[in-house]
Amino acid sequence: MNQFIIALIAGVGTGSLYAMLGTGLVVAFRGSGVINLGHGAVAGYSAYVFNELRTSGDLFLPWFDIIPEWGVLQTLRISNIPTRIHVFDFEMYIGKPPLLPTFLISIGVSVLLGLMMHLLVFRPLRNAPVLGKVIGSVGVLLYLDSVIAVNFGGQNRSSSGFWIFRPDLEPVSNFLGLGGTIPRANFYMLLVAVLMGAFVFILYRYTRFGVSTRAADENEKGASLLGYSPQLIAGINWVFSSVLAGIAGIVFLHKTQPSLYATFVVGALGAALFGKLTSIPMTVLGGLIIGAMSSGGVSLATQDWWPGWLESEGVRTFMPLLVIILVLYFQGDKLPIRGTLSAGKQPAAPASRNVTVGVIAAMGFALILSNVFVSKWEAVLTTSILATLFMFSLIVIVGYLGQISLAQYSIAGFAAFMMIRFIGDGTLQRPDDYYVITGLGMPTILSFVCAVIAGTLLGLLIGLPALRIRGVQLAVVTISSVLAIEELLTKSRSLMGTGAASIQPTPSNPSWFGQYIGGFNKETFRTDYWKYSLFLIIITALVGAGVVNLRRGNTGRRFLAIRANERAAAAAGINVKNAKMLGFGISSAIASIAGVMLAYKIPAVQAENFAIFSGLGLLAFVYLGGITTGYGAVVGGMLVAGGMMPEFLGVHFGDVERGMINAVGAVGLIVNAIVTGGEGVALLQSNGLGKIPLRLLRRNPDEDEDSEANEEETVTEGASI
Amino acid sequence: MSNILETKGLTVTFGGLNACDKVDLIVPEGKFVGLIGPNGAGKTTFIDAITGYVPTSAGTAVFNGKDIGELKPHERAQHGLVRTFQSLELFEDLSVLDNLLVAGYQTRWYSFILDMLYMPRKDDAIEERIQWALKIMGLEDVAESMPSDLSHGRRKLVGVARALAAGPKLILLDEPAAGLDTAESQILGGHLREFLDHDMSVFLIDHDMGLVLSVCDYIYVLDFGKIIAEGTPQEIRESATVKKAYLGEEAGEIQAQAGQRMTSLQQDHAEIEDD
Numbered sequence A: 001m002n003q004f005i006i007a008l009i010a011g012v013g014t015g016s017l018y019a020m021l022g023t024g025l026v027v028a029f030r031g032s033g034v035i036n037l038g039h040g041a042v043a044g045y046s047a048y049v050f051n052e053l054r055t056s057g058d059l060f061l062p063w064f065d066i067i068p069e070w071g072v073l074q075t076l077r078i079s080n081i082p083t084r085i086h087v088f089d090f091e092m093y094i095g096k097p098p099l100l101p102t103f104l105i106s107i108g109v110s111v112l113l114g115l116m117m118h119l120l121v122f123r124p125l126r127n128a129p130v131l132g133k134v135i136g137s138v139g140v141l142l143y144l145d146s147v148i149a150v151n152f153g154g155q156n157r158s159s160s161g162f163w164i165f166r167p168d169l170e171p172v173s174n175f176l177g178l179g180g181t182i183p184r185a186n187f188y189m190l191l192v193a194v195l196m197g198a199f200v201f202i203l204y205r206y207t208r209f210g211v212s213t214r215a216a217d218e219n220e221k222g223a224s225l226l227g228y229s230p231q232l233i234a235g236i237n238w239v240f241s242s243v244l245a246g247i248a249g250i251v252f253l254h255k256t257q258p259s260l261y262a263t264f265v266v267g268a269l270g271a272a273l274f275g276k277l278t279s280i281p282m283t284v285l286g287g288l289i290i291g292a293m294s295s296g297g298v299s300l301a302t303q304d305w306w307p308g309w310l311e312s313e314g315v316r317t318f319m320p321l322l323v324i325i326l327v328l329y330f331q332g333d334k335l336p337i338r339g340t341l342s343a344g345k346q347p348a349a350p351a352s353r354n355v356t357v358g359v360i361a362a363m364g365f366a367l368i369l370s371n372v373f374v375s376k377w378e379a380v381l382t383t384s385i386l387a388t389l390f391m392f393s394l395i396v397i398v399g400y401l402g403q404i405s406l407a408q409y410s411i412a413g414f415a416a417f418m419m420i421r422f423i424g425d426g427t428l429q430r431p432d433d434y435y436v437i438t439g440l441g442m443p444t445i446l447s448f449v450c451a452v453i454a455g456t457l458l459g460l461l462i463g464l465p466a467l468r469i470r471g472v473q474l475a476v477v478t479i480s481s482v483l484a485i486e487e488l489l490t491k492s493r494s495l496m497g498t499g500a501a502s503i504q505p506t507p508s509n510p511s512w513f514g515q516y517i518g519g520f521n522k523e524t525f526r527t528d529y530w531k532y533s534l535f536l537i538i539i540t541a542l543v544g545a546g547v548v549n550l551r552r553g554n555t556g557r558r559f560l561a562i563r564a565n566e567r568a569a570a571a572a573g574i575n576v577k578n579a580k581m582l583g584f585g586i587s588s589a590i591a592s593i594a595g596v597m598l599a600y601k602i603p604a605v606q607a608e609n610f611a612i613f614s615g616l617g618l619l620a621f622v623y624l625g626g627i628t629t630g631y632g633a634v635v636g637g638m639l640v641a642g643g644m645m646p647e648f649l650g651v652h653f654g655d656v657e658r659g660m661i662n663a664v665g666a667v668g669l670i671v672n673a674i675v676t677g678g679e680g681v682a683l684l685q686s687n688g689l690g691k692i693p694l695r696l697l698r699r700n701p702d703e704d705e706d707s708e709a710n711e712e713e714t715v716t717e718g719a720s721i
Numbered sequence B: 001m002s003n004i005l006e007t008k009g010l011t012v013t014f015g016g017l018n019a020c021d022k023v024d025l026i027v028p029e030g031k032f033v034g035l036i037g038p039n040g041a042g043k044t045t046f047i048d049a050i051t052g053y054v055p056t057s058a059g060t061a062v063f064n065g066k067d068i069g070e071l072k073p074h075e076r077a078q079h080g081l082v083r084t085f086q087s088l089e090l091f092e093d094l095s096v097l098d099n100l101l102v103a104g105y106q107t108r109w110y111s112f113i114l115d116m117l118y119m120p121r122k123d124d125a126i127e128e129r130i131q132w133a134l135k136i137m138g139l140e141d142v143a144e145s146m147p148s149d150l151s152h153g154r155r156k157l158v159g160v161a162r163a164l165a166a167g168p169k170l171i172l173l174d175e176p177a178a179g180l181d182t183a184e185s186q187i188l189g190g191h192l193r194e195f196l197d198h199d200m201s202v203f204l205i206d207h208d209m210g211l212v213l214s215v216c217d218y219i220y221v222l223d224f225g226k227i228i229a230e231g232t233p234q235e236i237r238e239s240a241t242v243k244k245a246y247l248g249e250e251a252g253e254i255q256a257q258a259g260q261r262m263t264s265l266q267q268d269h270a271e272i273e274d275d
């Protein structure tokens, strides 16, 4: 018992990080109405900057050099964007650079990030529909994570923060007479979290700036009356929020690796929701509670009576999700989330006409390529096609139905692991495999079908919250469930077999109708099986045709009706709940097919294949291609990291880093949300490129006021019905 | 003759305020019933209550011989109780025709499979009804347009057409004429009674007294959530209570006269069509 209580108390260490990040989330939300999914990544970037300054003395600005050193560009000497600045000379400072300047410079980078987010992302998106804003924050998350990978390599760092947070301080033993030990730093972190919360609380309660932010939060006009421009207030709050994130990141440097910060946003979201996105004290408390729950849960999971299939890491990641679900379920309608009534303009989703021609042309083209290409290029081509296949699932759920599910790629991963489990028969697949997978020993086709069914069921489970909540709240739930799915299901050894936690060998001899359809040749150790490509192309073409036809028929029309207006959809006799479940089901089935097809291609899968950022990257590129049409998936598939377009460019410009591609994708994502409202490349060509400058021109201030007025109109109308 | 809709003591409460207070109302089958009342009287709330958009705190609503109190909004719509919205609420991303198709066709659990295989179900009766709805609302030329490209008035007509496309047994129109220009009002006013020839009853809310008095068979008057008067258009026009509570003596006179003009206009219209 005492041990459990000690675990609960020790949890306030991580809990204070959640509290600090949650406080920043609330600040940004109150200033701008945006829930920033990239908030943890902001903390991560600042922490890396701090660490890098302390170790090498270099300052990395939050971007990287994309201009290739090549040809004319080099002659003109514009082959360089300044990224790396040498700040501290180690010969001057024997040992490490001084703490305070380092700290201030790092916070300066946080300020820069805040300004960038405000000016380049959320200010331009202020009148965008909910989807656009969520996509904007997904873009921030993906961008920062990718830039971290490029600039800092994402590798582990030896800690170099303030000494009071060092883990090797003498721990507090026998705290409150409970026995056991608690790291001393946890108490200091708690102190910082509480001080930060108190500071923000006082600032918002008693200063003129705070009062006008609160006024703006309740009503944009209110702030204008007090003499502040809402956008100025939003900007200041963005900067403030980033600074808070930067402080949190630096304080926490000793506790964890900065590369993990981005995903800590899940706990922060839980904390912020616990505070109903408004109350700072409750947010801090929520963060501490989540920290305590996680640590307590892990402590319980080590007990004898605990069911072994619930692994401790899964329990830990599940706790923030649990809090999020509970808050949204019981308090969802009381959250002050703006813009739930006025959805804003959604990206157009025209029905395609020449589906047969399109499908046959695409298939033929892909087939020709797959025969022309050898080994490496066949792998590249199938990467693109797999991405396209997966993207069809996002087109159904996000494009047609308007439900922002960020967990679809986890479903793909889950299905892939399930397929392996279903097919596994306890024999060694390849001589060099580490693990033997036991399972039901199903034939290939049956295991495929069962895996798709399992994935679909999981998708329906994830879709359940969508029956009650929508928009950004659904995005929050689904992004939070990604980690929980990975730790609880995909990596679970008792569920998926021995290799699940590390590397899971795929079946070496999958065959459909007597034909070997695996992508990995056991003899040559290469991806050169043309049958796999053929099989993949056929499956993708069938799924693609199905998805495009869906839009041409009644089901797709009903999905779009729900996306546009759920009230009116019900009045037209649509069972909105069933339709949403159907959408989640179809989308998850497609995602599952994509996951299984990926498992056929490679000799072994890892949970990391389906990690959160891979999924977000895929969303970024299908959004860039066009989230509402089949072409969008095809274009998006060409663009993904490891796909046709980057590899092709790589041949000409030298190797392109994966992180860079995702970062470019993230930028494209944001730009696309701003410029085309998310219609993407695919619709641009049919709309005529000429319209873009027009749209840009139309973004003048008068227009904005117009649409704001419209928004208010809808809101009042909505209220009076 | 039976009643398509019958409410008894229907009450809706918003935080202590009775927006509908013990409303007893009957719509006989095949009839055209109107509901009038000043702003905030609770007219929209009444429609919301019988279509399941707000919970009722007391009373019953029987539709087509069935107590619908427990049904969800979409189930009521599927039973043939179809409404329009005062605030438009069109499907903005769908063309006008698609808006109607959504309401026109109901789906079964396997419909999505047929759709994915592009084997859409065509039903002549439904297609015909949709074409009729487009025609009667004068929307044939804009069937492929997006609602956002239309004038406010025509968007309202799309809302009515969408309700018609659903093949209602009772159509509930919430101020369909508000915001229409003269030509659009005439399209609507001239065709409203035709709805009755297509197996449906009509329940109309509108502020345009002329319109209401001229098309309705029977009229209810609502004020502060209570029915304060009911009767034929003639009776309503002459009712002192109505004049006092709702119209205001003089304004009522003028509007009632407008109503008479409208009636004669309609008769003219009908005569022309007879020719």
Ligand SMILES: Nc1ncnc2c1ncn2[C@@H]1O[C@H](COP(=O)(O)OP(=O)(O)OP(=O)(O)O)[C@@H](O)[C@H]1O
Residues within 6 Å of the ligand: A719, A720, A721, B014, B015, B019, B037, B038, B039, B040, B041, B042, B043, B044, B045, B046, B086
């Ligand atoms: N959701 C709600 N919550 C609280 N009060 C409401 C709500 N909806 C309506 N009301 C109130 O109920 C009363 C009746 O409103 P309702 O919209 O039904 O009036 P109405 O007769 O349709 O008016 P109008 O002619 O302006 O459309 C009004 O006082 C309104 O403010």
Ligand SMILES: [Mg+2]
Residues within 6 Å of the ligand: B043, B044, B045, B086
């Ligand atoms: Mg009304």
